[in-house]
Amino acid sequence: MDVRQTIGWNVRRLRVAKGLSQERLALEASLDRSYVGRVERGLENVTVSTLEALANAMGVHVSALFDEVDPKASKPEPLRSGRKPKPA
Template identity: 35%
Template sequence: MKKDTEINELFGKKLRLLRMGKGLSQEELGLQSGLHRTYIGQIERAEKNISIRKAYRIAKTLELDIRELFDFSDIYKENINKNK
């Protein structure tokens, strides 16, 4: 099983990719999801843990199924390609 810090890092990277893919700033995502901009940044930098409830709010704001926030396969592929 992955360490908590590694999961937080993966989640943060995934959130950043999805947020930027939707063309949203941290502030815009925060406003639309009812979360503070600094909290979004802390999640993306793996400085905070996120609750399922808040992850659901973010997924809903990004118009995603919550499972997409936890699918790290694209990040794993990116890391493998960087190490080649």
Template identity: 45%
Template sequence: MTPHESAMQRRRELGQAIVRLRKGRKLSQERLALNAGIDRSYMGRVERGERSVSLDKLWAICDALHISLAELAIEAETVHLGQDPRD
């Protein structure tokens, strides 16, 4: 896998982690985006891994989810490893 492909894969995994955390809190994508001060369509692209997201926006997403950046990173790593936290 090339570095570019690896970065794309990690973006998808981060997006999947955000979706898991958002759904676990029973938040719509629109509500999460609003709470984070991010456009809903931008949030959709982040969740699909189509968008590289700045650290400032990651902090805003984490604040809206009431988690730390470290917790988001752990969730993304769980997705990367193919683990389901409900197991």
């Protein structure tokens, strides 16, 4: 797995763990949603500034985006699609 794929894997893993949609993460990081999707798929060569924006939006240190990925690990599960129900 190359570095771009490692970063993408960790962005998705952390985003899902925080319960953030790609759209919400993009909004919090002042990025385009489709760009976040490409980062998660390992298609973008992200800048340090972008890494910092993503990490800050998820409340983690930038180094968490470089965590080694276990080759046997399964892909992070996607969030449930659709809108969250409105509180009563």
